Amino acid sequence: xxxxxxxxxxxxxxxxxxxxxxxxxxxxxxxxxxxxxxxxxxxxxxxxxxxxxxxxxxxxxxxxxxxxxxxxxxxxxxxxxxxxxxxxxxxxxxxxxxxxxxxxxxxxxxxx
Amino acid sequence: xxxxxxxxxxxxxxxxxxxxxxxxxxxxxxxxxxxxxxxxxxxxxxxxxxxxxxxxxxxxxxxxxxxxxxxxxxxxxxxxxxxxxxxxxxxxxxxxxxxxxxxxxxxxxxxxxx
Numbered sequence: 260x261x262x263x264x265x266x267x268x269x270x271x272x273x274x275x276x277x278x279x280x281x282x283x284x285x286x287x288x289x290x291x292x293x294x295x296x297x298x299x300x301x302x303x304x305x306x307x308x309x310x311x312x313x314x315x316x317x318x319x320x321x322x323x324x325x326x327x328x329x330x331x332x333x334x335x336x337x338x339x340x341x342x343x344x345x346x347x348x349x350x351x352x353x354x355x356x357x358x359x360x361x362x363x364x365x366x367x368x369x370x371x
Numbered sequence: 372x373x374x375x376x377x378x379x380x381x382x383x384x385x386x387x388x389x390x391x392x393x394x395x396x397x398x399x400x401x402x403x404x405x406x407x408x409x410x411x412x413x414x415x416x417x418x419x420x421x422x423x424x425x426x427x428x429x430x431x432x433x434x435x436x437x438x439x440x441x442x443x444x445x446x447x448x449x450x451x452x453x454x455x456x457x458x459x460x461x462x463x464x465x466x467x468x469x470x471x472x473x474x475x476x477x478x479x480x481x482x483x484x485x
Binding site: 260263363364 | 402406411412413414415416419421429430461465467468469470471472473474476477478479
């Protein structure tokens with residue numbers, strides 16, 4: 260089955276700096292890669308996703324890049340703000356249904 | 372917050388006891404899921420249901436059981452066969468069981484063993 264590795268497990272940045280979280284996947288059939296954000300005490304919410312026919316997608320301060328050859332994808336957050344502090348999960352799906360394999364999560368802390 | 376509701380928020384299980392976690396959604400979604408969240412291990416899929424009266428094992432189904440008798444409800448039973456049940460349990464739903472569908476999560480149930 261699919262295996263998703265996520266790094267780093269914790270990340271501290273100063274407010275206004277950029278943050279990058281990286282994930283690798285094992286199943287070359289995977290074609291959908293969402294990112295979920297879980298703030299402390301709250302439920303995970305989808306923040307951005309990318310499909311395998313696209314190399315990059317942006318939504319305001321958030322962007323995701325995908326390298327199918329290397330089987331890795333990354334989340335980029337620019338101009339970080341305190342409200343970006345949360346746990347971020349990447350995931351991958353091989354298609355044929357909505358079964359997601361999640362990474363282990365990254366605790367992002369944005370310091371003032 | 373609305374849409375998908377989990378109860379209780381906290382649950383305690385005694386040795387040898389079965390406990391049931393509730394998950395209800397009013398989003399008219401076909402697909403529902405149960406995930407287990409442990410520190411440092413992300414979200415792992417326990418069971419999923421593509422449509423009412425159907426359910427399939429996920430990656431860590433041993434010691435758990437589910438039912439899907441109504442579209443809006445997908446309860447999870449943690450049986451005495453689950454030897455390490457302490458975890459945070461998240462229920463989710465999506466409009467359909469197809470790739471790329473956004474998951475909507477409940478607020479979770481923290482299960483602990485007495």
